[in-house]
Every structure is written in structure tokens, then in C-alpha cells.
Amino acid sequence: MVMNRNDQCWCKSELKYKKCHMEFDEKLNEFKKQGIEVPSKNMIKNQEQIEKIRESGKINIAALDLVGKQIKAGITTEDINQIIHEYTIAQGAIPAPLDFCGYPKSVCTSINNEVCHGIPSKDVVLKDGDIVNVDVSTIYNGYFSDSSRMFMIGTVSDEAKKLVEVTKECLMKGIEAVKPWGRLGDIGAAIQEHAEKNGYSVVRSFGGHGIGLEFHEEPFVCHYGKRNQGMVLAPGMIFTIEPMINQGNYELHIDKENGWTAYTNDGLLSAQYEQMILVTEDGIEILAK
Numbered sequence: 001m002v003m004n005r006n007d008q009c010w011c012k013s014e015l016k017y018k019k020c021h022m023e024f025d026e027k028l029n030e031f032k033k034q035g036i037e038v039p040s041k042n043m044i045k046n047q048e049q050i051e052k053i054r055e056s057g058k059i060n061i062a063a064l065d066l067v068g069k070q071i072k073a074g075i076t077t078e079d080i081n082q083i084i085h086e087y088t089i090a091q092g093a094i095p096a097p098l099d100f101c102g103y104p105k106s107v108c109t110s111i112n113n114e115v116c117h118g119i120p121s122k123d124v125v126l127k128d129g130d131i132v133n134v135d136v137s138t139i140y141n142g143y144f145s146d147s148s149r150m151f152m153i154g155t156v157s158d159e160a161k162k163l164v165e166v167t168k169e170c171l172m173k174g175i176e177a178v179k180p181w182g183r184l185g186d187i188g189a190a191i192q193e194h195a196e197k198n199g200y201s202v203v204r205s206f207g208g209h210g211i212g213l214e215f216h217e218e219p220f221v222c223h224y225g226k227r228n229q230g231m232v233l234a235p236g237m238i239f240t241i242e243p244m245i246n247q248g249n250y251e252l253h254i255d256k257e258n259g260w261t262a263y264t265n266d267g268l269l270s271a272q273y274e275q276m277i278l279v280t281e282d283g284i285e286i287l288a289k
Helices: 022-033 047-070 077-090 158-176 185-197
Strands: 108-111 114-116 131-140 143-152 208-210 217-221 238-241 244-246 252-254 262-264 270-272 275-279 284-288
Touching (some): 077 131, 114 244, 131 270, 158 185
Antiparallel strands (some): 208 217, 208 238, 244 270
């Protein structure tokens, strides 16, 4: 549909098109003429949506902070699940993973050689030396947020500590690569370069994703790749960056019994950090860290 300058903008801001997204659309059209992929309109969040997603993110981060205060050797991953579930519900929110495509719990807890989607259990007790990723996702007033952190339990090996530290650095390298009107491939390139420089590999079977109005939206965010390739990063896009970095090679397999948990094929350690990024006119905002 062709919009006139004085029409109400397609983003539902109630502003006239000429004062809202007309210049934005003209810029995207210039990229399209060059054969460069651009985001669809449903990937662009308006200010009202951004504020609602930001509110969801605050609850999400507070839940992770609460885990950070209580996680230690001797507690079970089910204890972590209960912390997240009870806090989230108390805030008037919903744990996004619960019943998502049949997932049975309110959080993912992935330990040591578990790459992602570890299912909490009262039979899994955290012990000294473990590294564990806690992946929290929240729905608040219909808006989604998503973030994860690594926790080192007690005294961990130097090898495990280095992996966790480098994985966090990979996340930050990926975030630093996000520029308004930059390219999606810049993110994966920055992460891959840093991981491989340190002797690690980047998981390729999973990646980041658009988020906000749904749990998983477009675009898919690869954590490996080449610079100056892929979709244009336009202001208003919200997506996760969540590199999974393996101590050994990137090959993995899914648990045949539960159908969810991914493990490294070589049995070596894996780590992950995740944050939710808003592309702005002059940079970025981390909505859940």
C-alpha cells in the first residue's frame, strides 16, 4: 500500500507518516534497490510496544537477579525453577517457557556439557565446580522478554572459568557490532572471531531471534558469519543475542528421551549468555541484561 505524507503512519503511532516513518521507509527502499535484505514492517516496534517490552524485561532481569542471590552448591535445578516460577507469577507475569511447545518447566537450566534447554529436575543437584546457564523468559501484559546468565558454582576449574568469561566477551562483541543501518552478519562475525581466537567453537544449530510480540520472531540471529552481509539492522528492531560457545567442536545432539536438551557431542563444556537488544536511531538499548 502506497502511503501519502499526511496519512496516519503504518506503525500505529497516530502520527502523520511524514513525521514518523516516511524517511525511514525511503532509507530502506535505497537498501532494497541495492539487493540488500531489509526488515519487514512487523519487525519494527513502535514506542508503545517498546515500553511494554521494556517492562517485561525488568521483571525478567529481576528474576535472574533473584536466582543469582540464591544459587549455590546443594540446591536442585527444580529449586531454581520454583524461584523463577513463584517470582514471575507474583509480578502478575507468566513464565514464557512453561507449556511452550510442550516444554514442562518455567525456566531452562543447562549444566556443563548441556548446550541449552536443560529441563529442571529435583534429581539434579548443583555441585561445586559446575557451570550452569539459567535462561529466563517472561510474558507481561502480552509482551515477551528473554535473557540468560552463566553461574559458576563454588570453585570451578580454570578451563571452565575461561570458557564462561570468553562467552560473556563474545556476547559483548556481538552487542558492540550492532549499529543502526548496519548488517545482521556483523554480529555473528564478531562473535565467531572472538570465540575461535580463544580456541572455542560457536554453536550453529541455535541462534538469537526477534522477540517482543511473540516468543520467537524474525529475524534469526546467527552467531557466526561474515561482516557486511545479511539483513539491515533498522531502528525499532528488537532481538536477542545469545551465543552458545563450546570448549570443543560445535556439533551437538538432542536428548532422545525428553526431546529438548542439547548436549555437546564430545562431552566437553558449553556456555551461553543472552541479552535482548533494541536498535535505536543512534545506537542500541539493552532491554534485558
